[in-house]
Amino acid sequence: MTRPLLQVKGLTKRFKEREVVKGISFSVAEGSCAALLGPNGAGKTTTISMLAGLLQPSGGSIELLVNGSPVPDRRPYIGYLPQTPVFYPWMTGKEFLLYAGELAGLKSREAALETAEWLEDVGLKDAGKRKIGGYSGGMKQRLGLAQALIHRPKLLILDEPVSALDPSGRKDVLSLLQRIRQETTVLFSTHVLHDAEEICDEILMIREGEIALAGSLDHIRRTYSEPVIRLEVGGDEASRAWLAAVGSKDFVSQAETSGGRAKLTVTDVELASLALMADAVAHRVMIRSLEAGQSTLEDLFLKVVQS
Amino acid sequence: MQFRLFFRKEMLEMGRSYKWLWVPLVFLMLGVMQPIVTRFMPEILKSAGNMPKGMTISIEPPSGAEVLAQTLGQYSSVGLLILVLSFMTIISGERQSGVSQMIFSKPVSYGSYTAAKWASMLSLITVSFALGYAGAWYYTVQMIGSVDAGAAVKAGLFYLLWLWFAGSLTLFMSSLINPAAGIAFVSLGAALLLSMASGWLPRYTAWSPGSLPQISAEWLQSSGEAKGAAGAAVLCLVCMAILFTGTIYQVKLKKSKI
Known part of the structure; x- marks a missing residue:
């Protein structure tokens, strides 16, 4: 299951003078879950809109490979959920799903079956009869x-x-x-790292329209995580x-110090923590907490974003 | 296939937003008011009460055809306004709200999408105008006097063509720009300019769609053949086809607001 499903090469988008997406290339393997990570304004939504076919790229190519060969129109093979899904407020949830299903090319009987099934799956079985307004x-997100x-x-x-949910x-x-x-290959954008870590196995970090870092979550963790000691002392x-x-x-x-806390990136956690404790005892300093571990994805994210 | 789906949705939307109720009602009211007000004008003036004593007003009773032509005049102002206002956001509204993002990420045909909007709009215009015009005709015959049936039907059809043109223009503007006020302003402005231009420069605008209202009025009042009627009708249909094609192109170009 490592065949690529989506292949993006040199994707570029210019709005007048401003280049929002600067020639990014990546691929998403079949069956994987990829997260497009980046701070606000990095070009995530623009990239996603181009992938969904809503925005014409200024340059580059997007290919969706079904059974190994690229398809001319990728819309039948993708499902897209915009950032804030908006529906027709005068329709009921059930009516909208039927409409969406038939637009996607399902026969009316199939659409009715799928509608019933999905309403159940997303927990809107009863609400489906009410107006979306x-x-x-x-x-709305679940209906989306x-x-x-x-x-x-x-x-x-x-x-x-x-991002917008409680x-x-x-x-x-x-x-x-x-x-x-x-069952499905998933690509989603987020600026919340925790969500990406929870469900994804591939990470694409973008910054100012360029890919800053890409790879599998495990690989990135192994390569970029550093031994870190978090230390808190008395005031x-x-x-x-x-x-x-x-x-x-x-x-x-x-070392990053703020107030009574410090985050120390060290060469060897065990040696460093022993040395630190001995040193603290020698200086008669009270350690409130000492935590030895690895740098998190969030640290890496901040480093990538700020560098 | 998809056209039917889109068309059904448009009809449902127009039904649930009560457009199918109030637009025909407004048109019916506009149509019926003209003959009734004309008929009772002397009484209305008499009961106004602030007339100097001894003053007499004699109003020449107008012919039925004249009253029907005046009704069309009502549609040219208030009727047109209602149409433009009720259709101005038909495309831009979906783009602005963001629903279009979900629709256009599905394998849909832009032609069917536009055609369904166009067809549903034309059917509402046709039903509303037919109802209003029939009402006006009925009351005119009852209260004022008879109207030549052939002329009335012909005039009505030509006027309907003009309303179709105005609707197509509004649809195109709705696909071109986003702000509702801008759409209404440009569509109304262009329609008014076109119809005024055919009053000022009749020589250059003989076949312009803007001369259609005048052609209908002429047909009613002087039972003779109106000049350039066929040409104007054909040119109007051609314009509508061009506007429609332009709308499809714009819909495809501007799928969402980002």
Whole structure:
């Protein structure tokens, strides 16, 4: 299952003078789940819109490979959920799904079957009879997922699917995605790292319209994670001074100190933590907490974004 | 296939937003008012009460054809306004709200999408105008006097063509720009300019779609043949076809607002 499904080469988008997406290339393997990560304004939505066929690229190519050969029109094979899905408020949820299914090319009987099934799956069985005008944000998001999936697409493209939801809505949508990704290849954009870590296996970080980092989540973790010690000391003058001085020890390669806390990137966690504790005892400094571990994806993200 | 689907949705939307109720009603009211007001004008003036004593007003009773022509005049102002206002966001509204993003990421045909909007709009215009015109005709015959049936039908058909043209123009503007006010302003402005131009420069605008309202009025009032009628009708249909093609192209070009 490592055949590429989506292949993007040199994708570029210019709006007048401004180049928003600067020739990005990547591919998404069949059966994988890829996250397009980046800060706000990095060009995520623009990229997604081009993939969904809503925006004409200024340059480059997008190919969807079905059974190994590129298809001329990729719309029948993709399902797309925009950032804030908007529906016809005067339709009921059920009517909209039927409409979406038939637009996607299903026969009316198939559409009715799929509608019933998806309404059940996204937990809108009862709400399906009501007008969409009265739906909450989470319900709209779930209905949006159902309309994107109703024709069983090969690739599901989602733009910030959970960013605007409250915690319980987030959990609902994420667990739905967990289930969907067993059957469908998923590509979604987000600026929330935690969501990406939870369901994805491929990461594409983009910054100012360029790919800053790409690869599988495991690989990125292995390659870029560094041993880190997080240290917190008491608030008195002596402890603060000690904490500031610790940053210049030779086993510390990078130190960030703020208030009574420090994040130290070290060469060897075990040696460093022993040395730190001994040093603290010698200076009669009270350590409130000491945590030895690896840098998280978030640290990496911040590093990529800020560099 | 998809045309039927889109068309059904447009009809349903027009039904649920009560457009199928109020647009025909407004047209019926506009049509019926003209003969009734004309018939009772002397009484209305008498009961106005602020006339100097002893003043007499004699109003020459107009002919039925004249009253029907005046009704068409009503449609040229208020009727046109209603049409443009009720159709101005028919395409831009979906683009602005974002529904179009979901529609156009599905394998849909832009031609069917546009054609369904166009056809549903034309059917509402046709039904509304037919109802209003029939009402006007009926009351004119009852209260004012008879009207030559052939002339009335011909005039009505030519006027309907003019309304179709105005609708197609609004649809095109709706696909071209987003702000509703801009769409209404440009569509109404262009329609008014066209019809005024055919009053000022009749020589150059003999076949312009803007001369259609005048042709209908002429047909009613002087039972003779109106000049350039066939040419104007053909040119109007050609313009509508061009506007329609332009609309499809714009819909395809501007699928969403991003």
